[in-house]
Amino acid sequence: xxxxxxxxxxxxxxxxxxxxxxxxxxxxxxxxxxxxxxxxxxxxxxxxxxxxxxxxxxxxxxxxxxxxxxxxxxxxxx
Amino acid sequence: xxxxxxxxxxxxxxxxxxxxxxxxxxxxxxxxxxxxxxxxxxxxxxxxxxxxxxxxxxxxxxxxxxxxxxxxxxxxxxxxxxxxxxxxxxxxxxxxxxxxxxxxxxxxxxxxxxxxxxxxxxxxxxxxxxxxxxxxxxxxxxxxxxxxxxxxxxxxxxxxxxxxxxxxxxxxxxxxxxxxxxxxxxxxxx
Numbered sequence: 001x002x003x004x005x006x007x008x009x010x011x012x013x014x015x016x017x018x019x020x021x022x023x024x025x026x027x028x029x030x031x032x033x034x035x036x037x038x039x040x041x042x043x044x045x046x047x048x049x050x051x052x053x054x055x056x057x058x059x060x061x062x063x064x065x066x067x068x069x070x071x072x073x074x075x076x077x078x
Numbered sequence: 079x080x081x082x083x084x085x086x087x088x089x090x091x092x093x094x095x096x097x098x099x100x101x102x103x104x105x106x107x108x109x110x111x112x113x114x115x116x117x118x119x120x121x122x123x124x125x126x127x128x129x130x131x132x133x134x135x136x137x138x139x140x141x142x143x144x145x146x147x148x149x150x151x152x153x154x155x156x157x158x159x160x161x162x163x164x165x166x167x168x169x170x171x172x173x174x175x176x177x178x179x180x181x182x183x184x185x186x187x188x189x190x191x192x193x194x195x196x197x198x199x200x201x202x203x204x205x206x207x208x209x210x211x212x213x214x215x216x217x218x219x220x221x222x223x224x225x226x227x228x229x230x231x232x233x234x235x236x237x238x239x240x241x242x243x244x245x246x247x248x249x250x251x252x253x254x255x256x257x258x259x260x261x262x263x264x265x266x267x268x
Contacts (some may be wrong), residue, residue: 005179014250018231038181041188042173048191049257050225055194056206057226061104065118069100072122077129 004028006039013046081141085132092132096125099142102227103149109222110153112211120153127152143236146229150219150237168212171258171268183267190260190268197263209259213252220245221252 004012009029015021016029033039083091100121107120127148135144174182181187194202210218223234224245231249235242258268 005175006181007175007179010173010175010254014246014253018246020246038184038187041186041191042181044188045190045257045261046253048193049253049260050221052191052194052202052260053206053210053221053256054226054228056202057109057210059105059108059117061101061121065104065121066100068118069096069122069125073096073125073129076126 004032006032006036006042009033009036009039010042010046013043017047079137079141081132081135082137084129085135092129095128095141099145100125103145106146106149106222106227107153107156109210109226110150110219111157112207116156117153120149120156123152123156124149139236140233143233146223146233147237147239150223154215154219166212167214168209168255168259171255171262173254173258173268185266187261187266187268189264189266190257193260193264202263205259205263209256212259213255217248217252217255220248221256224249225253 004025009016009032012021012025012029016026021029033043080091080095084095103124104117104121107124108114108117111117111120124145128145131148135141176182189196197205210222213221220234220238223229223237224231229237231242231245234245238245261268
């Protein structure tokens with residue numbers, strides 16, 4: 001049976017979440033995380049990071065930017 | 079196909095492409111440059127370049143993949159010209175482990191998941207922008223495309239012309255650093 005440490009689990013998290021980890025290693029990570037309180041917190045914060053950064057860096061294109069783009073394209077592409 | 083019509087001089091087709099993709103290109107440029115003015119410049123450069131090079135677009139890749147490659151390059155060029163974004167790396171926020179491979183600190187590693195509840199929204203926006211630009215460029219670009227613009231890993235690999243494994247590795251390193259930085263912001267050392 002394959003065993004995983006916190007360090008190995010952290011190293012493999014992306015592959016684990018993308019579903020590309022080989023089955024024995026995936027099961028080893030599952031087993032480790034089920035037993036390790038620190039890793040459960042780690043996985044929670046790792047998974048939340050993209051969502052938090054995405055929301056914090058979201059921007060809407062101002063209408064003026066869109067108008068300026070058309071002015072530049074008209075000028076450049078004549 | 080719209081891109082093919084645009085490449086043969088169909089102005090209406092090109093305008094449709096601009097209308098369809100401008101907001102996404104702006105969003106990507108804004109995240110990559112971290113500045114409103116730079117994002118606008120990159121957006122304009124992208125569509126000027128796309129129009130000029132449409133003739134060389136062979137249709138082997140999806141148009142959007144080619145467009146986002148051009149957009150990424152334009153955004154990075156704008157930033158390079160500015161040369162004002164030198165910042166310390168986020169390496170120090172990578173997780174630490176003891177010699178047995180266990181977490182070095184017995185702290186609540188899940189706290190960073192609450193950063194958006196704990197921190198004032200304005201501070202979080204400011205810190206998120208700063209943190210993104212403290213990532214090594216390779217990691218930042220992959221993270222922005224994959225996690226912020228939510229492109230599938232396969233498409234990011236095509237945009238960046240690297241393997242999917244390389245994309246996963248870069249995004250992973252970025253997530254680890256940013257996770258650690260969020261931990262630090264909420265008062266827990268990673």
